[in-house]
Amino acid sequence: xxxxxxxxxxxxDHSLSPWMHNAGYKALxxxxxxxxxxxxPSHLAEAVEGLCSLGFSGWNVxxxxxxxxxxxxxxxxxxARRAGAVNTVKILDGQRIGHNTxxxxxxxxxxxxxxxxxxxxxxxxxxxxxxxxxALALAEQEMELHILNRTPEKASELVQAIQREGxxxxxxxxxxxxxxxxxxxxxxxxxxxxxxxxxxxSLKGISDQTLVVDIIxxxxxxxxxxxxxxxxxxxxxxxxxxxxxxxxxxxxxLGGQAPVEAMRQALKGQLMQxxxxxx
Ligand SMILES: NC(=O)c1ccc[n+]([C@@H]2O[C@H](COP(=O)([O-])OP(=O)(O)OC[C@H]3O[C@@H](n4cnc5c(N)ncnc54)[C@H](OP(=O)(O)O)[C@@H]3O)[C@@H](O)[C@H]2O)c1
Numbered sequence: 206x207x208x209x210x211x212x213x214x215x216x217x218d219h220s221l222s223p224w225m226h227n228a229g230y231k232a233l234x235x236x237x238x239x240x241x242x243x244x245x246p247s248h249l250a251e252a253v254e255g256l257c258s259l260g261f262s263g264w265n266v267x268x269x270x271x272x273x274x275x276x277x278x279x280x281x282x283x284x285a286r287r288a289g290a291v292n293t294v295k296i297l298d299g300q301r302i303g304h305n306t307x308x309x310x311x312x313x314x315x316x317x318x319x320x321x322x323x324x325x326x327x328x329x330x331x332x333x334x335x336x337x338x339x340a341l342a343l344a345e346q347e348m349e350l351h352i353l354n355r356t357p358e359k360a361s362e363l364v365q366a367i368q369r370e371g372x373x374x375x376x377x378x379x380x381x382x383x384x385x386x387x388x389x390x391x392x393x394x395x396x397x398x399x400x401x402x403x404x405x406x407s408l409k410g411i412s413d414q415t416l417v418v419d420i421i422x423x424x425x426x427x428x429x430x431x432x433x434x435x436x437x438x439x440x441x442x443x444x445x446x447x448x449x450x451x452x453x454x455x456x457x458x459l460g461g462q463a464p465v466e467a468m469r470q471a472l473k474g475q476l477m478q479x480x481x482x483x484x
Pocket of ligand 1: 354
């Protein structure tokens with residue numbers, strides 16, 4: 206029997222998840238279909254009821270519903286509870302289970318390049334929704350975190366959340382500093398650069414051994430990543446995180462191993478067609 210999956214959010218037209226998941230079903234000969242639905246905040250509860258009534262097996266959740274959907278679910282996985290946000294829902298024996306694959310998806314996307322997490326130093330620029338999932342997942346891998354945000358209170362709150370989970374974290378101002386010299390992993394999670402704008406500070410002085418990631422997907426190489434590349438650092442864009450949050454959602458729903466390469470190629474194919482994205 207055909208299974209049904211979806212992503213809900215607003216706006217939703219930019220979502221590439223249907224291509225990624227449908228290519229995965231095709232690669233493994235799975236009888237399933239993945240759709241995207243524009244859902245306004247005032248219709249979230251109705252949409253969830255509708256998906257359940259229509260027999261959907263699960264769905265992804267994107268902005269602005271990642272937090273509000275929690276009150277409509279029956280249970281949360283530890284990942285969702287820690288992040289305080291849900292990006293994946295599974296229907297299991299009629300129960301709506303909320304999960305979060307963003308943070309662990311990020312970890313999967315850097316593990317080959319970073320070669321080990323424990324005891325290494327990560328600096329996160331930003332303390333918004335995406336940073337929270339990433340920070341908690343990196344702390345779980347026993348990295349030491351330093352979180353820099355324009356609004357310092359939000360960075361301090363995130364540090365406290367990490368410390369409550371037994372992780373090591375400090376916070377600071379969104380500015381260059383001594384931290385540039387000893388960082389193994391630098392992650393840019395703010396929305397600065399989304400529209401091609403320049404980054405407010407230079408990375409001069411950063412070690413060329415640092416792995417630098419900007420989680421923005423489009424443009425592929427933000428001004429921030431260009432600067433990191435000029436300093437000799439290895440760089441990654443946000444497409445790996447996008448891919449692996451999808452891969453992990455797939456595995457949460459269907460079990461087994463998702464066809465990563467088929468999903469990667471589908472995602473890349475779509476990204477290549479988007480305006481700012483070049484090879
Ligand atoms: N690759 C992926 O799979 C993936 C997944 C999720 C998100 N993303 C990307 O991640 C970015 C952030 O998303 P989000 O959901 O975390 O957003 P969010 O919750 O709204 O957080 C935005 C963050 O950016 C900071 N910021 C915004 N404008 C700034 C400026 N002019 N100067 C300095 N800091 C600024 C905010 O600082 P304040 O706290 O001071 O406002 C906050 O830390 C977006 O570009 C999104 O596309 C990528």
